[in-house]
Amino acid sequence: MNVLYGLYHPDGGELAFDGQAQKVRSPQDAIARGVGMVHQHFTLVPNLTVAENVVLGAEPTRGGLFDLEAAVRVVDETCKKLGFSLDARARVDRLSVGSQQKVEIVKALRRGAKTLILDEPTAVLTPQETDDLFRITRELSEQGSTVVLITHKLKDVLAFATRIAVMRRGRKVAEVRPADTTGAQLAELMVGGAMHDPAAPPSPLGATEPFLTLEGVSAEGLHDLSLEVRAGEILGVAGVDGNGQRELAEVVTGLRPLSRGRLKLGATHWSQLTPAQARACGVAHIPEDRLHRAMVADMTVEENVALGRQHQAPFARGLFIDFAGRRARTAQLLEAHDVRPRDPVARMGSLSGGNQQKLVVARELDTAPRLLVVVQPTRGLDIAAVNAVRQKLLERARAGCAVLLVSLDLEEVLALADRVVVMFEGRLNGTFTRGACDERELGRRMLGAAA
Amino acid sequence: MLQLVDALLSSTLDAAPALVFAALGAVLSERAGVVNVGVEGMMRAGAFVAAVAALVMPTPLGVVLGMLAGAALAALHAWLCIRFRADQVVSGMAINLVMLALGTFLLEARFSPNGTPSIEQLTRWGSGVPVLGGHTALTWLALAAPFALHAVIQRTRFGLRLRAAGEKPQAVAAMGVSVSRLRFVAVTCGGLLAGLGGASLSVATLDRFEHNMPAGLGFMAVAAMVFGRWTPLGAAAAAAFFAFGNALRIGLTSSAPQVLEVIPQGVLLALPYLLTLLLLAGQKRGAGKAPAALGTPYDPELR
Amino acid sequence: MRRALPSILSVAVAVGVSFIAAALTLGSVSQTASAFGAMVEGALGDWPRFFETGNATAVLRPIGEAATKAGLLTLTGLSVAVAFRVGLFNIGAQGQMVVGALAAAFIGARLSLPAALHLPLALLAAAAIGSGWALIATALKLWRGVHEVISTIMLNWVAVSLVENWLVVGPLRATASGTNSVSGTAQILPTAELPRVMAESSRLNLGFFLAVALALAVSLWMQRTRAGYESRAVGLAPRAAEAAGISVSRRLFEAMAVSGALAGLAGGVLILGTELKYPATLASPYGFDGIAIALIGQSHPLGALASALFFGALRAGGTHMQLYGVHKSFPELIQGLALLLVAAKLFWERLLKQRIATRTRSPV
Numbered sequence A: 001m002n003v004l005y006g007l008y009h010p011d012g013g014e015l016a017f018d019g020q021a022q023k024v025r026s027p028q029d030a031i032a033r034g035v036g037m038v039h040q041h042f043t044l045v046p047n048l049t050v051a052e053n054v055v056l057g058a059e060p061t062r063g064g065l066f067d068l069e070a071a072v073r074v075v076d077e078t079c080k081k082l083g084f085s086l087d088a089r090a091r092v093d094r095l096s097v098g099s100q101q102k103v104e105i106v107k108a109l110r111r112g113a114k115t116l117i118l119d120e121p122t123a124v125l126t127p128q129e130t131d132d133l134f135r136i137t138r139e140l141s142e143q144g145s146t147v148v149l150i151t152h153k154l155k156d157v158l159a160f161a162t163r164i165a166v167m168r169r170g171r172k173v174a175e176v177r178p179a180d181t182t183g184a185q186l187a188e189l190m191v192g193g194a195m196h197d198p199a200a201p202p203s204p205l206g207a208t209e210p211f212l213t214l215e216g217v218s219a220e221g222l223h224d225l226s227l228e229v230r231a232g233e234i235l236g237v238a239g240v241d242g243n244g245q246r247e248l249a250e251v252v253t254g255l256r257p258l259s260r261g262r263l264k265l266g267a268t269h270w271s272q273l274t275p276a277q278a279r280a281c282g283v284a285h286i287p288e289d290r291l292h293r294a295m296v297a298d299m300t301v302e303e304n305v306a307l308g309r310q311h312q313a314p315f316a317r318g319l320f321i322d323f324a325g326r327r328a329r330t331a332q333l334l335e336a337h338d339v340r341p342r343d344p345v346a347r348m349g350s351l352s353g354g355n356q357q358k359l360v361v362a363r364e365l366d367t368a369p370r371l372l373v374v375v376q377p378t379r380g381l382d383i384a385a386v387n388a389v390r391q392k393l394l395e396r397a398r399a400g401c402a403v404l405l406v407s408l409d410l411e412e413v414l415a416l417a418d419r420v421v422v423m424f425e426g427r428l429n430g431t432f433t434r435g436a437c438d439e440r441e442l443g444r445r446m447l448g449a450a451a
Numbered sequence B: 001m002l003q004l005v006d007a008l009l010s011s012t013l014d015a016a017p018a019l020v021f022a023a024l025g026a027v028l029s030e031r032a033g034v035v036n037v038g039v040e041g042m043m044r045a046g047a048f049v050a051a052v053a054a055l056v057m058p059t060p061l062g063v064v065l066g067m068l069a070g071a072a073l074a075a076l077h078a079w080l081c082i083r084f085r086a087d088q089v090v091s092g093m094a095i096n097l098v099m100l101a102l103g104t105f106l107l108e109a110r111f112s113p114n115g116t117p118s119i120e121q122l123t124r125w126g127s128g129v130p131v132l133g134g135h136t137a138l139t140w141l142a143l144a145a146p147f148a149l150h151a152v153i154q155r156t157r158f159g160l161r162l163r164a165a166g167e168k169p170q171a172v173a174a175m176g177v178s179v180s181r182l183r184f185v186a187v188t189c190g191g192l193l194a195g196l197g198g199a200s201l202s203v204a205t206l207d208r209f210e211h212n213m214p215a216g217l218g219f220m221a222v223a224a225m226v227f228g229r230w231t232p233l234g235a236a237a238a239a240a241f242f243a244f245g246n247a248l249r250i251g252l253t254s255s256a257p258q259v260l261e262v263i264p265q266g267v268l269l270a271l272p273y274l275l276t277l278l279l280l281a282g283q284k285r286g287a288g289k290a291p292a293a294l295g296t297p298y299d300p301e302l303r
Numbered sequence C: 001m002r003r004a005l006p007s008i009l010s011v012a013v014a015v016g017v018s019f020i021a022a023a024l025t026l027g028s029v030s031q032t033a034s035a036f037g038a039m040v041e042g043a044l045g046d047w048p049r050f051f052e053t054g055n056a057t058a059v060l061r062p063i064g065e066a067a068t069k070a071g072l073l074t075l076t077g078l079s080v081a082v083a084f085r086v087g088l089f090n091i092g093a094q095g096q097m098v099v100g101a102l103a104a105a106f107i108g109a110r111l112s113l114p115a116a117l118h119l120p121l122a123l124l125a126a127a128a129i130g131s132g133w134a135l136i137a138t139a140l141k142l143w144r145g146v147h148e149v150i151s152t153i154m155l156n157w158v159a160v161s162l163v164e165n166w167l168v169v170g171p172l173r174a175t176a177s178g179t180n181s182v183s184g185t186a187q188i189l190p191t192a193e194l195p196r197v198m199a200e201s202s203r204l205n206l207g208f209f210l211a212v213a214l215a216l217a218v219s220l221w222m223q224r225t226r227a228g229y230e231s232r233a234v235g236l237a238p239r240a241a242e243a244a245g246i247s248v249s250r251r252l253f254e255a256m257a258v259s260g261a262l263a264g265l266a267g268g269v270l271i272l273g274t275e276l277k278y279p280a281t282l283a284s285p286y287g288f289d290g291i292a293i294a295l296i297g298q299s300h301p302l303g304a305l306a307s308a309l310f311f312g313a314l315r316a317g318g319t320h321m322q323l324y325g326v327h328k329s330f331p332e333l334i335q336g337l338a339l340l341l342v343a344a345k346l347f348w349e350r351l352l353k354q355r356i357a358t359r360t361r362s363p364v
Helices: A027-034 A050-053 A068-080 A096-108 A129-142 A154-160 A185-190 A245-252 A275-280 A289-292 A300-304 A323-336 A353-365 A381-398 A409-414 A439-446 B003-033 B040-056 B059-083 B088-110 B137-155 B155-165 B169-174 B180-203 B216-229 B232-255 B257-262 B265-282 C001-026 C027-042 C047-053 C059-083 C093-110 C115-144 C149-165 C206-224 C226-236 C239-243 C248-275 C286-296 C301-324 C330-343 C345-359
Strands: A015-017 A018-022 A033-038 A115-119 A145-150 A164-167 A171-176 A210-217 A222-230 A233-238 A257-266 A268-271 A283-286 A371-375 A402-406 A421-423 A429-432
Touching: A018 A027, A027 A033, A033 B137, A050 A068, A050 A096, A068 A096, A068 A129, A096 A115, A096 A164, A096 A409, A096 C226, A129 A154, A129 A439, A145 A154, A145 A233, A145 A421, A145 C027, A154 A185, A171 A185, A185 B169, A210 A245, A210 A402, A222 A245, A222 A257, A222 A300, A222 A402, A222 C239, A233 A245, A233 A381, A233 A409, A233 C206, A245 A257, A245 A371, A245 A402, A245 C059, A268 A283, A268 A429, A275 A283, A283 C345, A289 A353, A289 C239, A300 A323, A300 A353, A300 C226, A323 A353, A353 A381, A371 A381, A381 A402, A381 A409, A402 A409, A402 C226, A409 A439, A421 B257, A429 A439, A429 B088, B003 B040, B003 B137, B003 B155, B003 B180, B003 B216, B003 B232, B040 B059, B040 B088, B040 B180, B040 B216, B059 B088, B059 B180, B059 B232, B059 C330, B088 C001, B137 B155, B137 B180, B137 B232, B137 C115, B155 B169, B155 C093, B180 B216, B216 B265, B232 B257, B232 B265, B265 C115, B265 C149, C001 C027, C001 C286, C001 C330, C001 C345, C027 C059, C027 C330, C047 C059, C059 C226, C059 C248, C059 C286, C059 C301, C093 C115, C093 C149, C093 C286, C115 C248, C206 C226, C226 C239, C226 C248, C239 C248, C248 C286, C286 C301, C286 C330, C301 C330
Parallel strands: A033 A115, A115 A145, A233 A402, A233 A421, A283 A371, A371 A402
Antiparallel strands: A015 A018, A164 A171, A210 A222, A210 A257, A257 A268, A421 A429
């Protein structure tokens, strides 16, 4: 898709628009050919207004100066045509994720996009916002535009698409129509073989002691939160992006100071917790932002394996680094978790994203954790790696580890969790147990509806 | 008393252009997302070239050449930072070190170790008028430039793109605008202004290039920029304030030496820097925020 | 060794470029060549004369001078490198050096103690106050979010103004003896002097060996200890280090304290070994040079040592260029140009990648 949009350059072959072969060297070329793209991570300037963002790159001017009024009119007109509303003068960073996505769409249309590429558009939306989005895209295709939806959510393509192209490792492996296929068939096509759905076996709920307990915890972004995670259970945390899920994970791992309340890890109460203390209590952390939170790209693989346990055996001896011990343990982990390349002195940053994540998971599991805090563990991974990571989480939980799983992907939460809590504006807004989950109801709660 | 105030303001207006132009240059560069601690070196280049050129040609032409010298160094800085992803602070400091040594070497090899011969200063106008009179065109320009730059940043197409490039370059690139070109232009124009600041030292404030020019004014311009929260008006106000402080100190030394018995000269010299530190320390955390993408090279494959 | 390649090539190109620049300015290649020859002779000693006359001073004095300068550059280079390793840009080595120098001059002149105590105390004071000066910037960074580049720049000027325009000309100025007017602080006592190692042939003193020992110690700390590993992690990925249970602020404080101490120590060594009092103006920008030394040394302690040795030698030779109309600061131009070239990170990465590619392709 980045090739189509001119961000990457094709090594061979050609692109055709309206039956004509054309070269796309830059996003500018792509825009000129009527291609617009909405990235998974929005490319909006947070401190500019909606109108300024929409016209950026092709600004209306009057007498040499930037014409804000004209920009506002453009936004209002496009919104009206598609039947939704946006405040053109609002700063983008004050808008909800769903609205920001609409700004992206307006932006692309403003540039005369006939082909609109949506990259994982539903990953961060609630079911209601997703419905809204698909209503808009349907409107677009009826008005004669082409919409390309890139997603790993099978349900979305089945509900939305007129045609489905299945890609695997950079090749198109099949093209089907939604009416002629099922989710299971699609999944098979994607992985290139029968897929083992890591269905969660029933777990011994209620039989175990809570390992983590939050008692009236408040912190920046969190308000009066009480919950518990039992040994052997996966507690899923659902919510729209930015409603306190990350803050919850940070509080439990000691990265965010508590302002009120306390938390209990095992038998110890904490009203202030540092990351080092959390680790000492048996908390392991697989953070969302792998590149910046979980690894040091410019260090070697073995130095990254030591990260978090740099002060203990086999990584240290006294005040000094135990080079031999570190090498041995690294070799062991690379083998056991199939991380490639099997080179302990390779630069961490040179590994593929999937292998980096495998190493991070391997390292955190190697600490024999009693509580595993996992945030968006499969984001950006290919389907094989996704399954491998999910399998490891389930194994660990069944072996008695408590797991706190935060994911913006509702499907993932539902697939793995024994219980699900919904967060809204830093508070709990409902608890569901496995089997008693109604996806619509979850979505309502994620948007703040009361029980 | 009135006379004293008049003299004070007048000497402030005389010294301020150097700081104001340099601070504005720094603002332009940093709003586009490129750190510029090389202002000192660019000023030195501007001051040297302007003074040397004015030996053989009309002084205003020398000023233009001085500006171009500043711009050339800035272009080098931009080229290193944008094309080769050099650390922006390192590149800026390297430019300072090179210019410090190069200026000294050229001065020694071509002129005397202390400075160039005197040149004809820029014309001063309206010498009868109190306070505002008796200054060169650069003073007037320095009064107008902050507003002009403010208008450019807030009200033009270029300004909109500039702000966007400093906050989120990916957004600019996605809309088909070249971040690299935008930043290159901004940094180079910043150098033009820094060069002008330097030139105003050697052809307006004084009448020759002295061996230690600009003696830390470039760093002070950077402080003024931070102090003014990366806005043209704020930076210019801070620069004017520092220039006033300097004028006050010099005024005290000559007209009221008894004050120096109580407050030593060294303390007064340190005062503007101490004040900057104190005010920075007093600011609320995160207040006066720098552009979000400041200091990070734009990488098209990252988003 | 591969990491050193960009530096070595940069320095080579810088020498070439500065030669051309000098030749163009002086208008004579032969004069420039003579000037460069004088520089080499001033750096490495006049060996032909030594072999002809057996006069050891002809080589010992230049080499001693080069080592003295290299020692000071090593200390400030290490200072900048240590801070850089935890991700802080200590532009304030100059200010830290100035306050360190003043402390050494004060202790050296005002206390009378046996040599075994006096010298260490004076050095310690220099290190301590340099460290304290650096900690102001660290505290501002951690508690008030003030960027250290800005605060250390400010602190440099504060230090220079307070020391040279007030203390040295005011309260701490030496009292005039007889009719001679004196500038600067009082002469330090012999008990506080850094012992010279080559008797009268050179000013070389123990300071150089102290600097080399510290370079080795810092290298050991950074590369082989747990604490050094944590510091490097903090510098490369502070958020990951925090999540790994490393106390980021402790490591920052620690590194900045060491950085300031090394710069302060440079001031101490300069006073106790070379100047023997705080002169009217120090006029030695070793603190600023430290930035170039550290970065040309790729922020590695031993790299900083190597680049300090090279540029220390050039510095010593620079004074010999004056005869040919080249200012003694010419080696600083070479140093600045080299830094400019080293800064072009991506250029070197591409160049080296290509070299490796060609190497693997050629059948051996």
